Amino acid sequence: MPSQSPVPExxxxxxxxxxxxDGFQNVKPFIPTAKKIEIVNALFASGLxxxxxxSFVSPRAVPQLADAEEVLAGIDRPxxxxxxxxxxxxxxxxxxxxxxxxxxxxxxxxxETHNLKNVNRPIEQSLxxxxxxxxxxxDAGIAIEGGIATAFGCPFEGEVPPEQVARIARRxxxxxxxxxxxxxxxxxxxxxxxxxxxxxIREAAPGLEIHLHFHNTRGVGLACVQTGLxxxxxxxxxxxxxxxxxxxxxxxxxxxxxxxLVYLLQESGYATGVDLDKLxxxxxxxxETLGTTLPGQVLKSGxxxxxxxxxxxxxAAG
Amino acid sequence: MPSQSPVPExxxxxxxxxxxxDGFQNVKPFIPTAKKIEIVNALFASGLxxxxxxSFVSPRAVPQLADAEEVLAGIDRPxxxxxxxxxxxxxxxxxxxxxxxxxxxxxxxxxETHNLKNVNRPIEQSLxxxxxxxxxxxDAGIAIEGGIATAFGCPFEGEVPPEQVARIARRxxxxxxxxxxxxxxxxxxxxxxxxxxxxxIREAAPGLEIHLHFHNTRGVGLACVQTGLxxxxxxxxxxxxxxxxxxxxxxxxxxxxxxxLVYLLQESGYATGVDLDKLxxxxxxxxETLGTTLPGQVLKSGxxxxxxxxxxxxxAAG
Numbered sequence: 043m044p045s046q047s048p049v050p051e052x053x054x055x056x057x058x059x060x061x062x063x064d065g066f067q068n069v070k071p072f073i074p075t076a077k078k079i080e081i082v083n084a085l086f087a088s089g090l091x092x093x094x095x096x097s098f099v100s101p102r103a104v105p106q107l108a109d110a111e112e113v114l115a116g117i118d119r120p121x122x123x124x125x126x127x128x129x130x131x132x133x134x135x136x137x138x139x140x141x142x143x144x145x146x147x148x149x150x151x152x153x154e155t156h157n158l159k160n161v162n163r164p165i166e167q168s169l170x171x172x173x174x175x176x177x178x179x180x181d182a183g184i185a186i187e188g189g190i191a192t193a194f195g196c197p198f199e200g201e202v203p204p205e206q207v208a209r210i211a212r213r214x215x216x217x218x219x220x221x222x223x224x225x226x227x228x229x230x231x232x233x234x235x236x237x238x239x240x241x242x243i244r245e246a247a248p249g250l251e252i253h254l255h256f257h258n259t260r261g262v263g264l265a266c267v268q269t270g271l272x273x274x275x276x277x278x279x280x281x282x283x284x285x286x287x288x289x290x291x292x293x294x295x296x297x298x299x300x301x302x303l304v305y306l307l308q309e310s311g312y313a314t315g316v317d318l319d320k321l322x323x324x325x326x327x328x329x330e331t332l333g334t335t336l337p338g339q340v341l342k343s344g345x346x347x348x349x350x351x352x353x354x355x356x357x358a359a360g
Numbered sequence: 361m362p363s364q365s366p367v368p369e370x371x372x373x374x375x376x377x378x379x380x381x382d383g384f385q386n387v388k389p390f391i392p393t394a395k396k397i398e399i400v401n402a403l404f405a406s407g408l409x410x411x412x413x414x415s416f417v418s419p420r421a422v423p424q425l426a427d428a429e430e431v432l433a434g435i436d437r438p439x440x441x442x443x444x445x446x447x448x449x450x451x452x453x454x455x456x457x458x459x460x461x462x463x464x465x466x467x468x469x470x471x472e473t474h475n476l477k478n479v480n481r482p483i484e485q486s487l488x489x490x491x492x493x494x495x496x497x498x499d500a501g502i503a504i505e506g507g508i509a510t511a512f513g514c515p516f517e518g519e520v521p522p523e524q525v526a527r528i529a530r531r532x533x534x535x536x537x538x539x540x541x542x543x544x545x546x547x548x549x550x551x552x553x554x555x556x557x558x559x560x561i562r563e564a565a566p567g568l569e570i571h572l573h574f575h576n577t578r579g580v581g582l583a584c585v586q587t588g589l590x591x592x593x594x595x596x597x598x599x600x601x602x603x604x605x606x607x608x609x610x611x612x613x614x615x616x617x618x619x620x621l622v623y624l625l626q627e628s629g630y631a632t633g634v635d636l637d638k639l640x641x642x643x644x645x646x647x648e649t650l651g652t653t654l655p656g657q658v659l660k661s662g663x664x665x666x667x668x669x670x671x672x673x674x675x676a677a678g
Contacts, residue, residue, distance in 0.1 A: 309550030
């Protein structure tokens with residue numbers, strides 16, 4: 043089993059904002075395109091440079107993201123910005139090429155049952171169909187992040203063997219993906235499953251970059267980030283304010299929250315390039331736009347060294 | 361600087377439930393004594409064995425815990441149970457001795473401003489007064505956990521130097537405490553401040569046991585537990601359902617949640633002695649008794665391998 047050093051303190055960690063895609067996709071009613079653009083620009087203004095901005099999928103399947111082209115045409119693209127979008131097929135690849143994104147995120151589930159329910163075909167068929175899709179992307183010079191949903195467990199099948207995740211990662215590598223994104227679709231990732239998946243992929247597909255996409259459904263999303271760091275992974279997805287629910291548990295949170303992740307990384311000695319105050323402002327804008335209360339904690343509590351009114355009463359400390 | 365190995369996988373971790381003390385103390389209206397006893401017994405029935413059950417403080421200061429003696433007389437004390445209570449002075453020590461607790465938790469703040477506001481005297485005076493209090497405890501064979509509030513930062517002063525925390529820990533050790541409990545009073549603990557405090561105490565007070573009491577105010581409570589584990593600490597406080605708010609941030613969570621902590625530990629390969637399903641049941645009972653929604657995530661989402669109805673629709677995975 044290949045060993046891997048922890049990410050050294052001081053290293054740069056990539057925080058990939060997925061709220062405008064993974065968070066917005068389930069929001070109702072439709073968010074005006076101008077508001078989407080305003081939020082994306084506020085997120086870039088905080089110093090974030092990696093973002094899944096939208097999806098090129100059927101507007102019937104995801105009406106909220108029917109304005110993908112308009113959003114991408116309207117946003118700022120600051121220097122160093124790396125813009126990604128989700129695609130589901132060759133048509134999506136063509137749209138992504140026209141819109142000039144830097145990379146795309148594709149999806150296949152590690153669990154056969156989940157893949158059948160999600161895209162109505164077996165895993166092998168999903169992977170087989172990617173060849174034609176990827177050919178379009180290669181021609182356009184677009185990088186590919188091969189997404190693997192239910193990578194840490196399936197809500198229908200239960201445990202997902204790390205060897206199965208590694209086998210799909212290997213196939214992605216053979217097809218030409220430069221990275222895989224391991225999706226914690228229903229919040230089943232744990233330190234032990236994260237470690238096992240990373241190590242299995244490193245063995246099966248050496249050189250393939252690993253991106254981690256955790257949910258906080260059971261409260262351990264940031265703990266799983268720490269496990270990823272201890273295994274040498276430097277790329278994490280997160281959603282502004284923690285936007286994006288868990289489909290199977292009312293009131294449970296979904297994606298880990300970008301501000302909380304950036305806070306953790308900075309307070310652990312890593313570099314993120316993000317101004318936390320500006321990121322909190324972008325989260326507040328998102329919350330105000332959607333008219334909802336987002337689960338992010340730093341958004342509620344403010345920066346760590348915020349001073350409090352000395353007239354406040356202290357009782358029963360501890 | 362003394363180095364310390366991480367806690368090895370498979371080791372037993374002590375989870376100390378503080379909800380009945382730290383959680384209940386700020387709840388209104390008064391929880392009937394019989395209900396308190398029912399919750400404490402449900403928590404013990406889950407396999408938890410360490411608990412801060414109540415406080416022996418002035419009923420005028422903390423009316424909710426005015427029934428300390430009745431609660432302690434009414435609860436089950438399963439084999440191996442280790443019962444603790446908070447005390448503030450010699451009178452509290454006498455009440456603790458009469459009620460036959462196994463240990464007490466005392467409090468002093470690491471920040472001068474916070475100590476003045478909390479108990480209206482300087483840190484040195486608080487520590488000086490402990491000698492007479494501790495004499496009562498020694499006579500009764502009661503162990504002492506020396507609590508240090510604002511150990512990772514003060515909401516009025518800002519950063520708290522780890523050397524100051526270590527100096528107080530050393531004083532506690534000289535006074536006869538066998539452990540110190542580092543309190544993350546307003547949720548300012550981070551991986552770097554936790555590591556610094558632990559290492560400073562190990563250097564200043566070798567042999568003194570370190571207990572960690574984190575809040576999840578900024579979302580990183582369980583990440584701080586992982587840092588504690590990586591520094592060799594095996595004792596963590598937590599509150600059922602995450603009960604206990606942060607005094608300075610509306611909507612922010614306070615104590616880390618016991619179920620989420622137990623879930624993290626078990627899913628990281630540590631032994632806790634706790635039956636998670638029974639613990640979730642105790643949290644549900646607490647939530648129902650208080651008529652509120654608690655912040656715990658595992659309470660909302662259920663155990664990791666809960667299977668879902670295959671008729672459920674899956675959309676937009678990832």
